[in-house]
Amino acid sequence: MTKLYQAYQSYADFTDPFRALARATAPFLNFTWPGFPQSLLLRKMAAAAEVFSQTQVTHKRRPFAIDSVEDMGRTFEVREEVADQTPFCTLVRFHKMHSAPQPRVLLVAPMSGHFATLLRDTVRALLQDHDVYVTDWHNARDVSLENGRFGFDEYTAHLIRFQEALGPGAHMVAVCQPTVPAIAAVALMAEDNNPAQPSTLTLMAGPIDTRINPTAVNDLAQSKPIEWFEKNLVSAVPGRFEGGGRLVYPGFLQLTAFMHMNLPRHVDAFRNLYNHLTEGEAGKATVIKTFYEEYFAMCDMPAEFYLETVQSVFQEHDLPLGTLKVLGRTVDLAAIKKTALFTVEGEKDDICAVGQTLAAQDLCTGVRPSKKVHYVQTGVGHYGVFSGRRWTNEIYPRLRDFIHMHGEAVKKAEKPKLVLASVSLVA
Incomplete structure (x- = not known):
């Protein structure tokens, strides 16, 4: 265990006031005084101040900000509701008001350094044709030690609990890292003949x-070795936070790793931001700023x-070797028979390469070939699989059709009742 978190927090405490000052100064430098032409020097100073302010790493979850959605030519109001909650996660329902009943989907967000709001595009697309529920994982530094541990078992138990909350005939969509606990949860539910096992499982x-x-x-x-990761990358949350003393993999370390994977791209992005601000191209600058406000909102694991x-x-x-144990049981993917399987990959994914997700198709030997579909999206990297234009226009329509083909008919518009989970979430 390291003391990196304490060092990082001291650095953040020291630099955040300067970023706040830069954020407040930029509009003043950009202000055009009556009778005086705008100065290029002042615009450059304002741009530099704003770029500096944008480099702040936060631990604050940004809003999903999905207030409405278009469906069959109609606009529906969308309200966020808490469908279930534990100390580590909130199951958020995006309630499409006055909509006809639609297939219920549990969207499993990653617990990998970002908040669930990273899946904003995913949620927005799914909402067009589905009743969407999202696992909104809490920042570990805000979870008291009194709430116990949270490991792979607890993560999987949450997915089973939430799938049971949605009830029979619902669907599960897992993005990136949670594909493994998601398929493990479905296998355990299948082995138990759990009536809430999903009609379809999509692994992206x-x-x-x-x-x-x-x-x-x-x-x-x-x-x-795993000991190296524990010694060098795990740190205790500073005592001033609700989760003080909890051991975490800090979000700022994950962000550092992400940044270094594509460092030239990020440097170019901030250079472009500076140029757009200097040249008065507010629209282009806003696109970059919005992306990094989300990207720099980090969540400790x-x-x-x-x-x-x-x-x-x-x-x-x-998992592929058949030795994965969850909740004291060996996961048997062959037990999955009723759930149809859809796997999606990105041609240029440099985080989960082509073939890694496809492997699930061969491992799920109990699923009939007619209930299996695999799709590789050309021209996209990791994030393009679940966000952006090609997700919306090319991947999502295939996912929608798969769910509707293998799902049960939706008969009545009643809110799913919370069913007591068959597994314990107590540490």
Whole structure:
């Protein structure tokens, strides 16, 4: 365990006031005084101040800000509701007001350094044709030690609980890292003949078998023993926060790793931001600012979940080798028979390469071929699988059609009743 968190927090406490000052100064420098032409020098100073203010890393979840959605030519108001809640997660329902009943979908967001709001585009698209529920994971530094541990078992137990809350005939869509606990949860539910096992399971750009086409992320996980990760990347939350003393993998370390993977691209983005601000191109500047406000909103991961994921998924490959144990049971993917399987990958994904998610198709031997579909989206990287133009126009229509083809008919518009989970969430 390191003291990196304390060092980072001291640095943030020192620099944040300067960023706040820069944020407040930029509009003043940009102000055009009556009778005086706007100065290029002042515009450059204002642009520099605003760029500096944008480099702030926060731990504040931004709003989804989805107030309405278009469906069949009609506009529906959307309200966020709490469908279920634990100390570690809120199950958020995006209630499409006055809409006819539609297929219920549990969207499983990653717990990998960002908040669930990173899936804003995913939610917005799904809402056109579905009743959407999202796992809104809490920042681990805000969860008291009194609430116990949170590891791979607890994550999987949450998914089973939430799927039961949606009830029979619902669907599950997992994006990136949670594809492994998602498919494990479905396998356990299938083995128990749980009536709430999903009609379809969609796995998007996830590390089902990282031995296939290993990426730089996979190579890093293999290059060090798990003890190295625990010693160098795990730190205790400073005592002033609600989760003081909790061991976490800090979000700022994950952000650093993400940034270094595509550092030239990020440098170019901030250079472009400066140029757009200097040249008065507010629209182009806003696009970049909005992206980085979300990208720099970081969420700490519980150390147990981080270390168990690294070891089980990326080092020991327990799932594809058939040795994954969850909640004291060996996960048997062959038990999945009723749930149709859709896997999606991005051609240029440098985090979960092509073939890693496809592996689920071969592992789920109990699912009939007629209930299996795999799709590779050309021209997109990791984030393009679940956000952006090609997600909306090319991937989502296929996902929608798959859900509607293999789903049960929706008979009545009643809110799903919370069913007591068959697994315990108590540490």
